Amino acid sequence: MLEKIKERVASGKPGSILIAGTAGDGKTYHCRSLWSFLGGADKEWSNDSTVKMLTLADGRRAVFVKDLSELSDDQGDQALALMEQTVxxxxxxxxxxxxxxxxxxxxxxxxxxxREKREHPLRKHIQDAFLLSGTPMDRLAIFDLSRTTHRSSLEEVLKAVAGHEEWGHCARCTRQGDGRVGSVALSRA
Structure with missing residues (x-):
């Protein structure tokens, strides 16, 4: 699913992205991976702020909400207002x-x-998407991680771990060579 999320942003399509699901299904992982893919710094992602800003290569401003539940009502209202405006x-x-x-x-x-004395226009569309009964919206891409199979999620995580750039350090490990194999390289084999 991560590749589909990356494709959506890279396409330049206007609108917003909702990465939804249940507890522990990888929402933050997908959000952070997209942040990194778009050039966001790991150090900035790791700071205490739940809302992150990033200027994309095409000039758009990306507003990342790491976890909607961690925002105050005012912060959440601002993020959802911007989402409504983009959609x-x-x-x-x-x-x-x-x-x-x-x-x-x-x-x-x-x-x-x-609070605004209206039915929020995003609510019904998002609810229908969760129930698979609505028509997808062009300007709101909803990626529901609870709908992915566990096998594909596991494969995605394993691919991310096995393909991580830090594995390149194994070639320079002092535990390698002279007939010895480092424990990490052995585990990877």
Whole structure:
């Protein structure tokens, strides 16, 4: 699924991205991996802020929400307002990439709608997408990780670990050579 998320951003399509699912299914991993793919610094991702900003190669501003549940009401309202603008109001210079549990985003949109005295326009579309009963929206890409098979998720994680650039250090390991094989290289074999 990560490759599909990367393709969506790389395509330059306007709108926003919701990475949804249940606890422990990799929402933060996918969000962080997309951040890195787009040139975001690991150090910045690791700081305490739950909302991250990144200027993309095409000039758009990407607003990453690592976990919607960690935002205050005001912060969440701002992120969801920008998502609404990118989806419905033609704001093309920004993109929101938000990670959220199913119930969390629906509850937030419901509460925001109550505070604004309206039915929030994103809520029904997102709920229908979770139920597989709605028509997909061009400007809101929803990647529901709870719908991926565990096998494909496992394969994606194994590929990420096995292909990590740090494995290159094994060739220079002092435990390698003279007929010896380092423990990491042995485990990888």
């Amino acid at each position: 419905f109001w033609g704001v093309d210079n920004s993109i929101v990439v938000a990670a959220a549990n199913h119930g969390q985003i629906l509850k937030r949109l419901g509460n925001l709608g109550i």
